[in-house]
Amino acid sequence: MKRLSIFVVIIACIISFIVLRLDSQTEIGIINSLSSNKVEKNVREKSMVATELTEEQEERENTVMIEKRSEEKTDETPPATEITEPFLVVIDPGHQAKANLEQEPIGPDARETKYKVTGGTTGVATGKPEYVLALEAAHLLKAQLEKKGFQVILTRSSHDVDISNRERAEIANKHEADLFVRLHADGSESAEMNGFSVLVPGKDNPYTVAIYDDSYMAAQTVLSLMSKEVKIYQNGLYFRNDLSGFNWSKVPVILTEIGFMTNPEEDKKLSNEDYLTHLIKQLAAGIEAYAKTKHGDGSHVSFAFSTIGLVFCFSSCLFNSHCSLFLYIFYKKVAGI
Ligand SMILES: [Zn+2]
Incomplete structure (x- = not known):
């Protein structure tokens, strides 16, 4: 049971890391855009043609x-x-x-x-x-x-x-x-x-x-x-x-x-x-x-916090702490990313 709970926390941490890492690389931020609904992100490239004209x-x-x-x-x-x-x-x-x-x-x-x-x-x-x-x-x-x-x-x-x-x-x-x-x-x-x-x-x-x-x-x-x-x-x-x-x-x-x-x-x-x-x-x-x-909303800050959070999660798991994921999410909020 102890091993299972550690395993679950580690998996949750990894998923959080991936989500936040992706979030840091997007234009506005997945999480920010979901929460504030500020930017519509539905531009899709369909085809490309390039020729030359003057006016x-x-x-x-x-x-x-x-x-x-x-x-x-x-x-x-x-x-x-x-x-x-x-x-x-x-x-x-x-x-x-x-x-x-x-x-x-x-x-x-x-x-x-x-x-x-x-x-x-x-x-x-x-x-x-x-x-x-x-x-x-x-x-x-x-x-x-x-x-x-x-x-x-x-x-x-x-x-x-x-x-x-x-x-x-x-x-x-x-x-x-x-x-x-x-x-x-x-x-x-x-x-x-x-x-x-x-x-x-x-x-x-x-x-x-x-x-x-x-x-x-x-x-x-x-x-x-x-x-x-x-x-x-x-x-x-x-x-x-x-x-x-x-x-x-x-x-x-x-x-x-x-x-x-x-x-x-x-x-x-x-x-x-x-x-x-x-x-x-x-x-x-x-x-x-x-x-x-x-x-x-720079990716550097987001990346730094998400990395710190991941390290913290793994460290906490070693001591069988179950609050690591919540602390990690708290990082995200404190960072305001
Ligand atoms: Zn013109």
């Missing part, structure tokens, strides 16, 4: 379908909490007043070249250029993130600049950003298309191997939170290998298309201060969730 509005075929989402907008707003460790976000408001159609390599040592920076799309209802909307959104995002304790740098704060997509990525590199967020709006030949989406470097992109995992995690996290608030365009997440602004980046990068300016209704909504503020708040919440995964 964003022409690039929809070069995508990977993740999941179709079209959830209703709600009034849910995530709680505002400050991050505890320094986290630098470099925001790039897409485009500028005058396009620069000179060429630059699409990545380090690349033979292939691309326009330095294109003009972007224009609102069909508002007549607003994309570069104006992008800067408005960037200022809102900067304010939201700074309120949460983030450090934020903008690649541009006026329209009258000449900064290529490569140079924008290099600004993020120079500052060693924790996340590089490129802000754009979408365009399409179809006035019907609408919704938010995120572009991210592809897994097979040779220029971005080192930043793929984090970029993908950031994109997934942002989409998960955003999908609760606004309509997600078609597939939501797109892998891209042909964007200079990705390929020159040495830090995790995502590009958010905040909506279609070629859809009259969405174009008007994007110029509605309340709507844009709400959307950007949700984007900031997604970035915050990613930052906490990387720093706040």
Whole structure:
């Protein structure tokens, strides 16, 4: 009987260790997400296609379908909490007043070249250029993130600049950003298309191997939170290998298309201060969730506690203590992991 009870405790400890170890490696934490129901984790990869085009509005075929989402907008707003460790976000408001159609390599040592920076799309209802909307959104995002304790740098704060997509990525590199967020709006030949989406470097992109995992995690996290608030365009997440602004980046990068300016209704909504503020708040919440995964709810702390807990369990079992499992769970609670 004594041996059986020791055996049961050891098995329980091992199961706890495995669960907590897995928990420490997930984006938000299995246990946390179960208890707080904060993040929806249902993004699934289905297929992958990668080709090359030049303008964003022409690039929809070069995508990977993740999941179709079209959830209703709600009034849910995530709680505002400050991050505890320094986290630098470099925001790039897409485009500028005058396009620069000179060429630059699409990545380090690349033979292939691309326009330095294109003009972007224009609102069909508002007549607003994309570069104006992008800067408005960037200022809102900067304010939201700074309120949460983030450090934020903008690649541009006026329209009258000449900064290529490569140079924008290099600004993020120079500052060693924790996340590089490129802000754009979408365009399409179809006035019907609408919704938010995120572009991210592809897994097979040779220029971005080192930043793929984090970029993908950031994109997934942002989409998960955003999908609760606004309509997600078609597939939501797109892998891209042909964007200079990705390929020159040495830090995790995502590009958010905040909506279609070629859809009259969405174009008007994007110029509605309340709507844009709400959307950007949700984007900031997604970035915050990613930052906490990387720093706040860090796997190191969780791993340390789970390891200590396991050692403690085995030690206790040697002395036939039956409370070791409860103490181990207590560790988890005390750690707040
Ligand atoms: Zn754009």
